[in-house]
Amino acid sequence: MMGILPGKMVASTYPGLMLETVIAEKKRLRARVRELRARRKAADIAALAAPVADALLALVHEHRARRVACFLSSPVEVPTRDFLQRARDHEIEVLLPVAKPEGRLKWVLDTGAERQHPLLRVPEPVGPTEPGDALATAELIIVPAALVDRQGYRLGWGGGFYDRALVGRTVPVFALVHEDEVVDAVPRELHDRPVDGIVTPKGQFQVESAQ
Template sequence: MATDAKTEKRALRAEIRQRRRSHGELQLSEHAEHLSHHLRELVVAHGATRISCYLSGEFEPSTRPFLSWASDAGITVLLPVTREDGLLDWVVSDGESEHPHELGFPEAIGELLGPIALGDADLLIVPAASIDLEGYRMGWGRGYYDRTLGSMADRPPVFAVVFDDELVGAVPREVHDERVDGVVTPSGITRF
């Protein structure tokens, strides 16, 4: 069963990567504007002053306009930094310091706060490849967020960010897969 889910996930991730690469610049720009609007709504609705987010890569739903707004609004944003042990450290965003990670995604640079820094966040915004209608998140296969979310006893609300066509009826699941509380797409916010 687990092998089947792994195989299905691998195929689905490849399909999603291909679809994401086919989005045009105008479409990506419009999506980024809509996503930023919905993410701002989410932060305001939760009264969040300290959040976690991520630096979006070239073909991901863009968090960049939202991160700029959060910085201007005085919201503390924690950005992830990968560790060799599969966990995530966190740094406070300064809006500028990043480098390309060897796996191809942008990663923040700054003073490492350790995994426990996430415990003080009011809202977690996480990347995903796909989300299903029960709130199960399919990531990119490295397990960073599943381990992080699974280790939190009293976690704040968690919302994933995907394109509209990546919110689907069901995603392949394994035992370690974590649910999220909602999803933000260019067309809106869905709560589970």
């Protein structure tokens, strides 16, 4: 395991472990990741923009995707705006999420325009939402995470937005995280499903076979 999270991880799939323990551990880990992300220097994060754009563009070209789903990064996340600009330059359409009150995500085609969500205080795109199940039109999906383990199990932020959005998706899904947010295991519940791969500023790799 990389240095961010000492101690043994837990999962509800392990014998004898109570669901309440899993939920409590997820909450603890989210708080720990927030604390560690707050310590990251803005200059260090900015320096990741170009290599991240390179890694994401390579992933897009590998999958021959002309429409992808991604997200607008917050100041402490792995930066995505260089990638978004380069995608626009290459005429690759990128769907960006807008969080709705009912806990669902709607999707807007990236134009470079953005604002801050008034309640969640996260960046979101400006523009009309795409009709219907817009995510079904994406050929590749790139999602944020607090942590992701080597089998692809992702720890989100607890809102369930992506858990709901990814149900039934068959296109490749990759989690984008900082290098030290890839760990041996994260706590998971029986309904959790792994992503297909992980992207960090050092590149992308496929996950191990889930056990």
